[in-house]
Amino acid sequence: MTSLSSQRRLAAKILKVGQNRVWIDPERLDDVDVAITREEIRKLIHEKVILSLPEKGVSRSRAKLIIEKKRKGRRKGSGSKTGSPRATITKKEAWMTRIRSLRKRLRELKSSRIITESTYRKIYMVAGSGKFESIADLERYLKTNDLWRNR
Numbered sequence: 001m002t003s004l005s006s007q008r009r010l011a012a013k014i015l016k017v018g019q020n021r022v023w024i025d026p027e028r029l030d031d032v033d034v035a036i037t038r039e040e041i042r043k044l045i046h047e048k049v050i051l052s053l054p055e056k057g058v059s060r061s062r063a064k065l066i067i068e069k070k071r072k073g074r075r076k077g078s079g080s081k082t083g084s085p086r087a088t089i090t091k092k093e094a095w096m097t098r099i100r101s102l103r104k105r106l107r108e109l110k111s112s113r114i115i116t117e118s119t120y121r122k123i124y125m126v127a128g129s130g131k132f133e134s135i136a137d138l139e140r141y142l143k144t145n146d147l148w149r150n151r
Helices: 005-015 026-034 038-046 061-071 091-111 117-128 135-144
Strands: 022-024 050-052
Touching: 005 022, 005 038, 005 050, 022 026, 026 038, 038 050, 091 117, 091 135, 117 135
Parallel strands: none
Antiparallel strands: 022 050
8 A cells, every 4th residue: 555645745745735745545556556647636635535634723721721710829939930029010100109108217317306306307308218128228317317306
């Protein structure tokens, strides 16, 4: 028995599909083996001896499962996050949360009389310039520059 590769190639061209999608009836292999012209191949296609197989798709079942889990709140941990940190929290939002917490802490320090009114005003302005990374940084600055009120 021959390989039928030329018949498969011709059939693929006629059917406008890839060679892997050409199906040849195993019971009529002798008829296909004899067919060597395009006309003979067309006749066999008409007789349904040679058919084109349907396209294979990509199953969505796994994707649907993952989507369902994500709806439940799974698969959202830090290991699943892509992109820069700024992709989730913008520069502005980060600044807003930082400056608000710093100003709140400054108000607390002023109201509990740990820092003076003048120190509060100076540090408030410094905080607005973006000098402090966090509340801890602010308090370190106050300690090193000896700005705590003397009791």
